Amino acid sequence: MFFHGTARVNGQSHLEIGGMDTVELAKQFGTPVYVYDVALIRERARGFRQTFEELGVKSQVAYASKAFSSIAMIQLAEEEGLSLDVVSGGELYTALAAEFPVERIHFHGNNKSREELEMALHYGVGCIVVDNFDELELLKSVCENKNTKTKILLRVTPGIEAHTHDYILTGQEDSKFGFDLQNGQAEAALKQAISTPWLETLGIHCHIGSQIFETTGFILAAEKIFEKLSIWKKELAYEPAVLNLGGGFGIRYTDEDAPIAASKYVEEIISEVKKLAGSYQMEMPEIWIEPGRSLVGDAGTTLYKTGSRKDVPNVRHYLAVDGGMSDNIRPALYQAKYEAVLANRPLEKAEETVSIAGKCCESGDMLIWDLPLPKAEREDLLAVFCTGAYGYSMANNYNRIPRPPVVFVENGEARLVVKRESFEDLIRLDLPLQEKIKN
Numbered sequence: 278m279f280f281h282g283t284a285r286v287n288g289q290s291h292l293e294i295g296g297m298d299t300v301e302l303a304k305q306f307g308t309p310v311y312v313y314d315v316a317l318i319r320e321r322a323r324g325f326r327q328t329f330e331e332l333g334v335k336s337q338v339a340y341a342s343k344a345f346s347s348i349a350m351i352q353l354a355e356e357e358g359l360s361l362d363v364v365s366g367g368e369l370y371t372a373l374a375a376e377f378p379v380e381r382i383h384f385h386g387n388n389k390s391r392e393e394l395e396m397a398l399h400y401g402v403g404c405i406v407v408d409n410f411d412e413l414e415l416l417k418s419v420c421e422n423k424n425t426k427t428k429i430l431l432r433v434t435p436g437i438e439a440h441t442h443d444y445i446l447t448g449q450e451d452s453k454f455g456f457d458l459q460n461g462q463a464e465a466a467l468k469q470a471i472s473t474p475w476l477e478t479l480g481i482h483c484h485i486g487s488q489i490f491e492t493t494g495f496i497l498a499a500e501k502i503f504e505k506l507s508i509w510k511k512e513l514a515y516e517p518a519v520l521n522l523g524g525g526f527g528i529r530y531t532d533e534d535a536p537i538a539a540s541k542y543v544e545e546i547i548s549e550v551k552k553l554a555g556s557y558q559m560e561m562p563e564i565w566i567e568p569g570r571s572l573v574g575d576a577g578t579t580l581y582k583t584g585s586r587k588d589v590p591n592v593r594h595y596l597a598v599d600g601g602m603s604d605n606i607r608p609a610l611y612q613a614k615y616e617a618v619l620a621n622r623p624l625e626k627a628e629e630t631v632s633i634a635g636k637c638c639e640s641g642d643m644l645i646w647d648l649p650l651p652k653a654e655r656e657d658l659l660a661v662f663c664t665g666a667y668g669y670s671m672a673n674n675y676n677r678i679p680r681p682p683v684v685f686v687e688n689g690e691a692r693l694v695v696k697r698e699s700f701e702d703l704i705r706l707d708l709p710l711q712e713k714i715k716n
């Protein structure tokens with residue numbers, strides 16, 4: 278079994294994370310529960326930041342908070358000197374509530390509303406990543422009304438296809454995101470932006486997709502961007518101060534995944550960007566990146582209690598847990614694969630192959646197919662690894678299942694950072710059909 282970060286088997290033969298026995302965590306906080314290995318998040322953040330420092334390249338490493346946004350997580354990002362990518366008023370609100378330095382917040386999204394842009398300007402976010410012509414117009418008018426200037430990046434679509442799941446592919450021409458680089462839209466957007474006194478166009482942004490294991494896609498994107506930049510330098514006298522190459526660095530969910538180290542991604546990309554800048558006789562721009570998954574993904578483990586079994590002779594053993602697609606929709610949505618162990622007896626030999634079912638009323642609610650496990654009993658503890666990114670953030674209340682709590686563990690201490698939702702929380706926003714029902 279592959280253990281991430283500080284996960285190991287302790288003297289009680291239990292799975293331990295951050296120096297905390299997971300069996301004790303389950304007792305204390307209940308199940309399901311998301312457990313985050315804080316030391317591993319710090320290590321990942323430092324991996325990116327230090328590489329830039331060693332290479333002497335000005336940079337910002339912005340945590341893509343869509344991967345997991347909560348006040349404590351954003352405070353941790355701040356402690357590690359990261360910047361922050363937010364994509365909605367809600368993510369921005371969370372960042373503000375965490376008192377994240379507003380000048381290091383970058384505001385993304387393909388359909389920011391007038392209210393969201395007003396909010397961003399009101400609080401003075403560091404940079405707005407403009408996604409389309411409508412937004413460019415809207416932002417101009419919002420700036421004008423508020424008599425405020427703002428810094429922007431233009432998000433471009435370089436027209437390359439990264440090798441990943443279709444739903445998390447974003448760099449190709451047929452995408453809802455960004456100004457197309459090849460068909461002239463990006464250039465038209467740049468002309469508009471630089472002729473607008475309200476907008477300070479810091480540079481160009483591109484994000485080619487997610488869960489990517491090679492640097493080829495990033496390098497191809499950089500090449501395509503520099504081809505255009507060299508033209509824009511000549512024709513528009515425009516040189517970007519910033520090039521944001523997005524996120525998307527892959528992580529190891531199962532042994533089918535072979536990610537490369539953060540340092541390697543950064544070194545290879547920077548070496549190419551330096552070459553490109555040199556060959557086009559351009560200043561080396563500041564490089565920004567936006568990792569989400571690779572900062573928090575493998576730091577998260579979900580603990581579930583096992584429940585009902587269903588054995589279909591000669592077909593399959595179903596083993597159900599007390600969560601499912603309500604706390605991890607990724608298997609149902611992307612056929613994502615995960616590894617898991619029985620956290621209360623991780624060293625025991627596998628005796629059977631089971632498929633882990635969730636408790637939602639939907640056949641597609643399966644967390645893991647064909648997992649080798651020791652013979653599991655009711656109330657064993659199942660630890661599913663690598664649920665730190667897009668787990669809690671995509672959790673939902675299907676079947677009115679309350680969302681699990683989030684616990685940070687580090688150096689033998691556990692801290693509850695998101696409370697478990699209660700049944701009362703579930704009906705908090707409901708209103709009765711008629712007043713009398715309430716009485």
Ligand code: LLP
Nearest residue numbers: 341484487488524525526567568569570667
């Ligand atoms: N920057 C931009 C503009 C993005 O759209 C994304 C992710 C990121 C950064 C961070 O990407 P990461 O480093 O986390 O791969 N829900 C899907 C992933 C959607 C990613 C959306 N954008 C999943 O669970 O796999």
